[in-house]
Amino acid sequence: MRFFTLPLLALAGLAAAQNKATISLPQAGASIAPGEVFDFQYNTMADYGISSYNFTVWLFTSEFPSSFAPTQNFADGHFFGRYALPNYPGNPYPTNLPPPTLTMPNFDKSPGGFGAGLAEANQNCTLVVMEEYATGVGSFGLRFALAATSIIYNATSA
Numbered sequence: 471m472r473f474f475t476l477p478l479l480a481l482a483g484l485a486a487a488q489n490k491a492t493i494s495l496p497q498a499g500a501s502i503a504p505g506e507v508f509d510f511q512y513n514t515m516a517d518y519g520i521s522s523y524n525f526t527v528w529l530f531t532s533e534f535p536s537s538f539a540p541t542q543n544f545a546d547g548h549f550f551g552r553y554a555l556p557n558y559p560g561n562p563y564p565t566n567l568p569p570p571t572l573t574m575p576n577f578d579k580s581p582g583g584f585g586a587g588l589a590e591a592n593q594n595c596t597l598v599v600m601e602e603y604a605t606g607v608g609s610f611g612l613r614f615a616l617a618a619t620s621i622i623y624n625a626t627s628a
């Protein structure tokens with residue numbers, strides 16, 4: 471038994487290290503219906519020697535931007551929120567824990583006022599997380615990690 475458990479533990483540690491700055495839920499390619507409550511799980515950069523602070527969660531319903539050049543039509547989508555996961559000693563007791571689920575907006579509905587919604591089917595959208603973290607190597611501001619997972623909005627066939 472001893473010969474098997476040690477390598478397995480080592481593998482588990484390796485998997486955790488490789489998972490940094492990744493979205494494990496929803497899974498890539500998941501179909502999410504308008505209004506659906508879906509599981510959300512993000513793995514932060516936190517590790518020995520790395521502190522994680524806040525991360526913001528976004529959905530891009532337009533093509534994932536390839537440029538940050540200022541423009542009035544940068545992208546379409548939705549901002550879910552700014553969250554943090556506990557990590558010692560950088561942010562041990564965050565009060566803004568990520569919810570275990572997020573709710574996909576129904577983009578066909580008006581967001582209010584002049585805003586008009588739009589019905590869409592089978593749209594390739596990108597769930598994006600931008601995380602603020604820092605290491606013992608000085609950085610000019612916090613470091614940003616960017617994670618992205620593509621999902622399908624309002625798939626009409628399973």
Ligand SMILES: *[C@@H]1O[C@H](CO)[C@@H](O)[C@H](O)[C@H]1NC(C)=O
Nearest residue numbers: 523524525552553554566602
């Ligand atoms: C993290 O986000 C929360 C909620 O927006 C904010 O109150 C807090 O000041 C932020 N913490 C850091 C370290 O940026």
Ligand SMILES: *[C@@H]1O[C@H](CO)[C@@H](O)[C@H](O)[C@H]1NC(C)=O
Nearest residue numbers: 504576578588589590591624
């Ligand atoms: C989802 O797709 C169906 C089929 O095209 C469409 O009738 C419906 O309006 C769409 N829903 C939303 C919220 O866009």
Ligand SMILES: *[C@@H]1O[C@H](CO)[C@@H](O)[C@H](O)[C@H]1NC(C)=O
Nearest residue numbers: 499534594595596620621622
């Ligand atoms: C969605 O877009 C991503 C990123 O461009 C691509 O990798 C993926 O194949 C696309 N999926 C579908 C179903 O079009």
